[in-house]
C-alpha cells in the first residue's frame with residue numbers, strides 16, 4: 491500500500507517449488523556407545539547417513555535441505571571429539587568439491603567461521619565455489635551455528651535499516667551466517683535421536699515449521715525414514731492461523 495510506513499519487499503525472496511526440510515542429526519554418540527565404539531565412529535557413520543539423505547532428497551520434492559552438523563554449544567565437548575567432527579566435515583567438503591560435477595547440489599555452510607580451523611574454512615570455501623551454480627538441491631550445513639546468535643547479529647544490522655520487514659530480517663539472518671541467500675522458512679523440521687527440543691536451531695525460520703521427532707539414531711536414518719516423515723507432513727493441515735477448512739463452511743462462526 492503506497493504511503494504505508496512498512497514497505498513490504500519481495501526483492502530477496504527466491505521463489506521455491508519444493509520443500510525446505512531441516513534435520514537436527516542427533517544420536518551419533520549414543521549409537522556408537524551402544525556398540526562399544528568411540529563416539530567418533532558414530533560421527534563417521536553419520537556422514538554415511540548424510541550421503542543417503544542428500545541423494546534421496548530431490549526425488550522426494552525437497553529443494554532445500556538444512557542439516558545441523560555442529561552447534562555453537564558443541565564447543566563444550568572434548569577437543570578430541572570436536573577435532574574428529576571437523577576432520578570429517580573437512581573431508582566431506584573437499585570430496586564434494588572434487589566431485590562437484592557429478593551432482594547438481596549447491597552446498598553452503600551457515601554459521602560462524604572465525605573460530606573454525608583454517609583447513610576447514612578452506613574446504614568450505616572450496617565446496618561453495620565448486621557448487622555455486624548448481625540448482626538441483628540447496629544443501630545447507632550448519633557449522634558453529636547458533637540461531638539466537640544469528641538473530642542477535644541480524645537485529646544489530648536492522649537497527650540501521652529503514653526496511654523493517656520479515657523478508658529483510660531473513661535476508662540479514664542469511665548475511666550474518668554467510669549464507670548465499672536470505673534464510674528460507676522451514677516447512678518440516680526433523681530431529682532424530684529421541685530428544686524433543688530445538689537446541690538453538692533455526693528459531694526464526696521454524697516459526698511455522700511442522701515438527702517430526704523420531705527415536706531413530708542418525709547413523710541409522712535412511713531415505714525410507716525421510717519418506718515416512720514427509721508422508722506424515724503431507725497429511726497435516728498447515729493452517730498458519732486460519733480456521734480449519736471444515737470450519738469455513740460451518741453455519742455458526
Ligand code: IPE
Nearest residue numbers: 515516517518519520521559
Ligand atoms: C549429533 O550426535 C551430532 C552432533 C551433535 C555433532 P551427538 O554427538 O549429539 O550424539 P548423542 O546425542 O550424544 O547420541
Ligand code: IPE
Nearest residue numbers: 514515516558559560561689
Ligand atoms: C544438537 O545436538 C546439535 C547438532 C545436532 C549438531 P546436541 O546433541 O548438541 O543437542 P542437545 O545437547 O541434546 O540439546
Ligand code: MG
Nearest residue numbers: 516517518683
Ligand atoms: Mg546429541
